[in-house]
Amino acid sequence: MLCWGELASGSGQNPCSPSEEILKGERVQHVCSREGVTVFVLENGKVYTRARGWKRKSKPGNFHHFKEQKIHFADSGSSHILFLSKVGSLYCSQVNSRQLETQAKEFPILKPQLLKGLSDRKIIQVACGNNHSLALTKDSQIFAWGQNTYGQLGVGMDNVSQHSPQSVISLMGMPVAQIAAGGDHSFALSLSGTVFGWGRNNHGQLGLKDTEGRQKPSHVKLLDCKKVVHIACGEEHTAVLTKDGLVFTFGAGSYGQLGHNSTEDETKPHLVGYLFGKKASQIACGSYHTLVFIPSSGKIYSFGCGEKGQLGNRETKDQLVPLPVNIMDMVNKNGNGHTTKSVVRRIFAGGDQSFAACSRAVDLVSSTDQSALNTLRQTTTVGKLLKQELNKITKKAIIQAFSSPQALCGSFLDVRKDGHFKTNGVTSGLDLSAMYLSFLNLPKTLNLQVKNAVQNNLIPSLPQSPTCVETLRVYIIIPELIAVLDKSEDSATLLESLNRSILSLEDSYFKILERWWCTMPYYFFLRLVRMYQKESHRLLQLTMTGASKSNPQLHNSLKILQTLYQVNLSRDSKISVRNCYIPVMKMLKDSLTVLQQLVPYPCIFDLETKLELLNLESIILKKNILQPILRLCVSRMSIFQDGLQELRRIQSAAYYAAVEVRFKGEPCYGPGVSQEFFTLFTQELYNNKRIFKLKKSSELLWFPNREPEIDNAFYLVGILCGLAVSNGFICTFHFPLALYKKLLSVPPTLEDLKELSPTLGTSLQGVLDYEYDDIETILCHDFTVNKKTADGKIIQQELIPDGSKIPVQKHNRKQYVDAVVDYKLNTSVKKQFEAFSRGFRSCYSLPVVDTFLPEELRDVIQGSTRYEWELLEQNARYFEYQNTDRAVRNFWQVFESLPEEKKKRFLAFLSGTERIPAGGIQNYCIKILKSRTDEPDSSYPRAYTCTMSLELPNYSSIEILREKLLHAIEFSEEFNAQPP
Template sequence: MLCWGELGAGIQHKPGSQTGDVLTGQRIQHVCSRDGVTVFVLGNGKVYTRVRGRKRKTEPGLFPHFKQQKIHFAASGTSHILFLSQAGTVYQSEVKSKDTATATKEFPIMKPQLLKSLSEKNIIQVGCGNNHSLALSKEGQLFAWGQNTCGQLGIDTNGASQPVPQCVTSLTGMPVAQITAGGEHSFALSLSGAVFGWGRNDRGQLGLKDTEDRHKPNYVKLLECKKTIHISCGEEHTAVLTKDGLVYTFGAGSYGQLGHNSTKDEIKPRLVGYLFGKRVSQIACGSDHTLVFVASSGEIYSFGRGENGQLGNRETSDQLVPLPVNITDTPDKNGTENGLTTKPAVKRIFAGGNQSFAERNDEVGLVPSVNPSALNTLKKIMTLDSLLEKEMDKNTTKAIVRAFSSSQNLSGSFLDVSKDGHFNTNGEVSGLDMSAVYLGFVKLVKNSSVLEKVKNAVEDKLIPSLPQSPACVETLRVYIILPELIAVLTDSATLTDSLNKAILSLQESYFKILECWWSTMPYYFFMRLVRSYQKESKQLLQITMVDTSKDNTKLLASLKILQALYKVNPSRHQKISEINFHIPVMKMFKNSLMACAQKLFPTNTQTIINEIQQQLIPYPCIFDFETKLEVLSLETKTLRNKNSQPALRLAVSRDRIVQDALCGLTLNRSAGYFAALQVQFIGESCVGHGVSQEFFTLFSQELHSNGQIFHCSQYSELLWFPRKEPERGDGFHLVGILCGLAVSNGFICNFHFPLALYKKLLHVQPTLEDLKELSLTGEKLQKLLDCEDEDVEDIYSLQFSVAEETADGQRVDHELIPGGSRIAVQKHNRKQYVDAYVDYKLNTSVKDQFEAFSQGFRSSLSVPVVNIFHPEELRAVIHGNTEYEWELLEQNAKYNGYTQTDTTVRNFWKVFESLKEKKKKRFLTFLSGSERIPAGGIRGFRITILNLRRNEPDSFYPCAYTCHMTLDLPNYSSIEILEEKLLHAIKFSEEFNAVPPQYL
């Protein structure tokens, strides 16, 4: 063991063998030193101590109090020393001050006392500050006690000291790899490199970008994803080592202990640039100096305070940059040597107080590549995946159950160690190896008795311990791992329910992190997770419908998580099909009603099922499009029956469709706009669904052509809100009402609105793709994004502003961001410009106009069921469909007075099949009032062919009863006559550009 600095009888300015003959040849496990007291822990479990100033005992002496116990580790503060036994028990010795010890001539280290409160905790690591202590259990629990004036215990006690170890609950669930303490500050390091600090921070020693003390562990964000593997603390400074061999320091720098060629303090972690090119493997901090070890060269570097020779440079001056410690055999000024004959190979370094130590390696050239203390910690933390690799004997079984009882152990298992993937754990990546999770549970399921014990441990101990607001995101790994356990259980209902409650009790910010992890989960595991919740939701829904008195809390919890999974699916690199989320809700309802009717259930069963259906509306992931349409129809009918309002009647002239419709809506403001709509053309007696449908067809045509309310894009021929107010100020509101009436009454109206409008109605943010659909500007912006040229500013000459023309013809520039007219669009900020431009065009510039439209739409559709649709689906509901599957029209047809094999029927379909596409569309207009078909497609478009004039063949034209989608087809004597009559009816319809009144 090489030593230098403030040693037993004096000061040693260069490395030398000053531990005395008693330790020669001994394997030293650990060394700690503080305030003149040094403790040596040997590999055989014995403890030796040395005290500064005891002239008659300059070499270490055996500490006599551990005859039965073997000590593994020791940590020292200014007033106490902790001893950790190999069995995991902790002993504490008080240290008398130098003055007191000298006056009483007593040995300053008092007899160790067992810390009984930790005797059953199986402690694997301890740390000491000046007057506070830390201990880490094998289960991952962190304990703290002692002085708390600056919050160094991590428990908010208003500065009160704690004589008995207290659990630092804010780190519950975090897989802690290392704990360490400085003067009055503390740190904890997770298995994946997350760093948390607390306590005194007046010199920036916590690395949190300020100098405010912290009374609870705070995440050091600036060290995120740095692959931190070890932390060492001085009195008021901190050093951090990464797996890549980089060293960051922060805190007090008055002696140069940060190594930045400066005496300034650093409040943020700063890379020690003077070590560039040297892969550091170990770090150690004394009170005001720092040591680093480079394994590849075997060199030790020191920097900081040198007053007591602790830098080993034969000087007593401070050192502001890392310089190598000369450990070769060279004579000193007096001609004496340090007793070494060759340059020793270094195995480990230690520092404490004003002392430095280097342990020599017995085998020259064998040096560890990473900090041994970090390796020892990782070995002691028995992760579940390593346990599952073993044969399951009695001890292994107990360890597995114990691991499943602790969220710390579970969240530290199954890490993605390939290419250090787990070090990248953050709010977007879980750091888990899902294949390892799967293989682990495959092994676990082979032992049913162990599996049952594991299930009980998770349900009774682990889940109840999960925090709602975890300090470390690594704790959330439990929520990714446990569904894989549930997947291999035969009876998992209660466990699933407990897990669901825990997930849904997470604070919103942590639930969003979980959603991000779901979005990056491998395809197979995400698919399995979705199917699991879909299956569970279906089963719970079935139970609820069979017994409507049952509490449906479990069902709603399962649906909430299924809906959350559905929400993240579009953002996944590999999306799964939406069919995996669907549940045949309507079919289940119908079966349930039939079962209730057969069992003579109470008459209010239908009402109860309707209430259940209402509760399902917030979870649209379970509905396919056909079910959504059915639910919409059922909801609007239910609403009308509940309110019992008369139909909303509009009388319009064919010459003034838009004007008369808006005036009619204005006059009916007192009526409920969600009522049934009935339109009648002035001067015509016909009413019914077909007439109202014809009205919507004509209304959309006039709205598109007159340009009095909306602006029609020459590029896309789609309608959008103009910046100028229309002649009728409430036009947007009234058109919104009509749009809602179309939905609630099942009418088709091709308003020629872009998808962006329906996104906004459903609170979905429009994107550049929506601007592309509406305007040529969208394509230009895409070219700007795709431009590979560096000179974007010169090519496009754009600023963060938009030129608009006012009502009086003046040109005005609107800034997209504050000061945008003075900010040029360049390659680095073009995405920001495009996003801001799209937001301005589709949101900001039309805010008032859209709000008026939206309020009108919602006022005439006062049912929340509209929110279950996607924007594309809602547009299809209103605009109708143009995907014609003509063969289905014949397949779905019904007959009254005819059969499918009658000659007239067969001839009719022959004539229809021979028509060109345009003629077929006009026939649809003749039949239904619109050439567009309902959103569900033509398979739901059922035509009924009947014969009301059997005794008068050839005398009449076909007659359409559009209110019932019915065609009165006379019994024509020949196919030629049938073709002539049908084409005449279609031609007549074309001339009117609508359904002729006499055919209604």
């Protein structure tokens, strides 16, 4: 063991020389030094101490108080020393500081006492500040006690000192790898490299970009994803080491202890650039100096205060940049007369002293092992426990692990390419495959005990707003455990407890969980969704068989299932939405109350169920109004104007009624006539330039950025659209998907603008795809768009404040594209769309329409164009005909031979519209009736649009059938018209 700096030597040696060798032949486990007291812990558990002024002894003496206990680790404060035994017990010795300043006869380190406040816990790490202490338990809990003047205990309590250990509650659930303490500040490091600091911060030693102290642990976000594996603290500065061998420092820099060639303070972590290219494996901090060990060269670098020679540069001046310590290779002779070269094994620093433990064998310590060597016993992960032979000790350890969120969150880490170090708001850092395989090894005899441990101990301990994001891993792990539990009742009660905990999370943490679900591998996400679908189905059945129709467990399960459904929409590898469906209509036909309660969870409804719910809502509304029929009377010569005028005259309460349209001068009325009205109205709307604007490139209608020439036109068209939906009619409005997204509060995207305006959309896509720095000179865009005023002038419309002064560059091109999309589809038509939406919503009092996806709502309103013609024949029904009759077979043969457009015209002839209802042609049932005419060959097929029935004469040949059918289709413009 080599040491240099403020030595307790009276030999007259140069204190600047690092040549003093002590404890020769002993393997030193750890060294701590502060305020003139140095403690050496050997690997064999013995303790040696050296104190300033104690009988002028220069050599460490045996600390005889530990005759029976073997010590693993020690750390010292200004007036106390903590000793950690190899069995996890913690002892504390007081230091008589007065005796350090005099040639006292009595030894200044008093007899150690067992720390009773932690006597019932296994301690694996300790750390001391000047006047405060930290302890880490085997189950990853941090305890703090001592002075709290600056909040260095991390327990709040308004700077009140604590004489007994207090739990640092805000870090509950975090798998802790290391604790560290400086003068009056503290740190905790998670297994995945997340750093938390608290306490004094007058020089920025917490790395939080300011100098304000913290009474509770605060996340040092600037160190995220840096793969931090060790933290060392000085009096007012901090150094961190990453797995890649990089060193970051921050805090006080007045002596150069940050190594940045400056005496300025740093309030945020700053890379020690002078060590570039040198991969460090160890760091250590004295009060105002720092040591770094580079294993590839075997050199120790030092920087900071050198007043006591602690830098090992044979001088007593400060050093602002890292320079090698002048340690000469020590050459010794072994018993055979051969020479062996000693190498540095470990480095230590404390106060104004520095130490290097050397070894004759090549026994270097890696960057990931430095914290581990200071730890008595690493927490055994669940995965390792489940691989061990099952005995009484292993069983107890397994149950304890499943009772602790810290133990569970520190298990199953993704070590491939250091994946768990990337844990953040997007990825959990877990290896789900390893987790699942480990749970398969869970003995079935322990299922119930494990389930109870998780449900009764682990879940109740989870915080609503965890300080560390790694704590959220339990919400990924527990469902995987549930998947392998045998008994459904065990998994059900556990899942219910888990659901309550998930839904109690603060919104920001719930959002993180959503993002983790979004990046979860396909198979695991699919299993998670199926788990909640199965549980929701089970709870729904229980609700129906029970006396109460209200089931909070059901709603909790459905809330999470609905969230997973929404998450799936954003996933790259989407699962089928069918995995969420529950056959609710088969279960709840007679329970309208429960059905209405399920409306907030549309993920469980397939399209058929949504349509049934929509129809059910319409029936309910129609029953509760005084006038159940809304009659509209229009002229065929002025359908558009008459339709709007009729809507103006009726009161809003009538919008819930059943629509019945009559054409002036015509006796017929019914669903077929009403459908024809909606078809003709939308045709005229498409050709009318006074309301909507026709985009020629897409042949779609959109709102103009001006007021319409017809009063309340958008509001009235919105009403008509709502009436069509509530009455089951099809309106071919030729609107883009963006309109239906907006009706359902789904933000439109660039893809929607591409559909509406292909040229503009493609141009904007080109802006996004252009990744070169010369985009400003090539495109010459700023944050403006052209706008046509009412008088026909073209002006520049700014997309953001001062947009005309902001050029589109590489870094802001996405912001520009998003701004254009927002302006074109939202801002520029805000007033017009709101009027349309208000009219549409006036036809509904229940939110059933919100259960639809935008694509589904579009098909409900505009009808579907996904034709599967073979299903039309399969679903047909016959009256006085058989499907084997010659006339029927001839009809389908002719129909199959028709071109696509003629087939569509046949649908219009039969139903009043070329579109088919949402849900597809499989729900489209036509009826073929036998005509009773005496002269079939001279008759034409006749359509009854009210019932979608075709009256088909029994023609003598297929040729005559073809001729008559085509003629009838051509003359289907007027309802019930007969060809001449």
